[in-house]
Amino acid sequence: MSNEPPVVRVVKTPVEWKMFLGFPWVVYRGDPHWVPPLYFDRQVLFNREKHPFFEFADAEFLMAWRGDKPVGTIAAIVNHRHNEFHQERAAHFGFFEVLPDQEAAHALLEAACDWARQRGMSKILGPSNYSSNHTYGLLVDGFDGPPVIEMTYNPQYYVAQIESAGFVPAMDLWAWYFSIPELYGPHGEKMPPKLVRVVEKIRARYHISIREINMKDWDNELVRFKEIYNAAWSKNWGFVPLTDRELHHLAESLKMIVDPRVTLFAEVDGKPIAASVPLPNANEILLKARPGPSVLSSYLAAIRLLLERRKVKLLRVFAMGVVEEYRARGVDALFYYETVKRAIEAGYTQAEASWILANNDMMNRAIEMMGGKIYRTYRVYEKALG
Numbered sequence: 003m004s005n006e007p008p009v010v011r012v013v014k015t016p017v018e019w020k021m022f023l024g025f026p027w028v029v030y031r032g033d034p035h036w037v038p039p040l041y042f043d044r045q046v047l048f049n050r051e052k053h054p055f056f057e058f059a060d061a062e063f064l065m066a067w068r069g070d071k072p073v074g075t076i077a078a079i080v081n082h083r084h085n086e087f088h089q090e091r092a093a094h095f096g097f098f099e100v101l102p103d104q105e106a107a108h109a110l111l112e113a114a115c116d117w118a119r120q121r122g123m124s125k126i127l128g129p130s131n132y133s134s135n136h137t138y139g140l141l142v143d144g145f146d147g148p149p150v151i152e153m154t155y156n157p158q159y160y161v162a163q164i165e166s167a168g169f170v171p172a173m174d175l176w177a178w179y180f181s182i183p184e185l186y187g188p189h190g191e192k193m194p195p196k197l198v199r200v201v202e203k204i205r206a207r208y209h210i211s212i213r214e215i216n217m218k219d220w221d222n223e224l225v226r227f228k229e230i231y232n233a234a235w236s237k238n239w240g241f242v243p244l245t246d247r248e249l250h251h252l253a254e255s256l257k258m259i260v261d262p263r264v265t266l267f268a269e270v271d272g273k274p275i276a277a278s279v280p281l282p283n284a285n286e287i288l289l290k291a292r293p294g295p296s297v298l299s300s301y302l303a304a305i306r307l308l309l310e311r312r313k314v315k316l317l318r319v320f321a322m323g324v325v326e327e328y329r330a331r332g333v334d335a336l337f338y339y340e341t342v343k344r345a346i347e348a349g350y351t352q353a354e355a356s357w358i359l360a361n362n363d364m365m366n367r368a369i370e371m372m373g374g375k376i377y378r379t380y381r382v383y384e385k386a387l388g
Contacts, residue, residue, distance in 0.1 A: 011065060040288075040293055043255065054250075058081070060121075073101045073106045074099060074107060076111065077132075078114035078117040078118060093123040098129050099156075104166065107163035115387055127383065131154070134241060151282075152318070153380075165383075169383035171383060173240065174379055176358045178354065179375050182351050197371070215262050227279070230323050239359055261280070277321070280353070312349075315352055319341065319355040335368055
């Protein structure tokens, strides 16, 4: 590697963009836990014309160089919907990938801070790729295995690189792990009696019915989910309401792996009051396929995922929300019970609930009651911009 000091430049030319898109394959070369993304998804992710995030956000994509060699990447982001919703002037940084080169890491982070200062922002948070509706946070504890679907992964040295640049913790995000047969028995016969009693009372008292998602009514089901999502999560730290285009973009990218057997709505008198969207861990397949930084390799991995998706054994509780009127009534316990029961019937043996805000006491207590154990911690950092 060159001894020249790192230089950070905006990514502009087609050659630079190709290097930016493929840079994670440089950082994680030889890492057995890293799950390569699909290259064609990355092409859309950074395309200002195609990705719905750019309808309400500004971003600059930067790369650090030592001589003619790229050594790191970062995105500097202003999400105007975030700032309008939270009434603040915050920027975010994301897509932070860097070799074990602290000088380059600091140069990238400072370049993102400078970009944000020039736009009048008072603080910067991250990693955020692009917001809390996308992949979020830095892995700070639990480096002993691959990440599950839509969760981040990074080298352990990123923690020191970011903290030594003056960033401090803003919020921790927890991932809880469940061994389904160990906790509940191969056929659910070890389900906690207290939980079963609570569920029976909730059903009787509130006349709640549970149904699976109707894949033939996909567009209308998305509308129902969006209403619940934006109502249920609105008071959570870092929340940003989903737009219609964002929801459809996210949903279309995940539709191939959605398992209707465990994707549930709770209704009262036919009106949806809660939704639960567990995702089969597609990373199990992608880790074996290990797609490279090319469109062809991504298509071959996507075909393999389509053919083998029902072999997945881990289910991630990706999104679960209850409208405010029915909170603190045990609907979350009802969802956990139904998800476990249906997951066993569908052949899943493991589950992860993530990410859960560390200050979401009600959710964390319910998960702990179900026997979950925190096994990974992710962190969002912040830095004041003088």
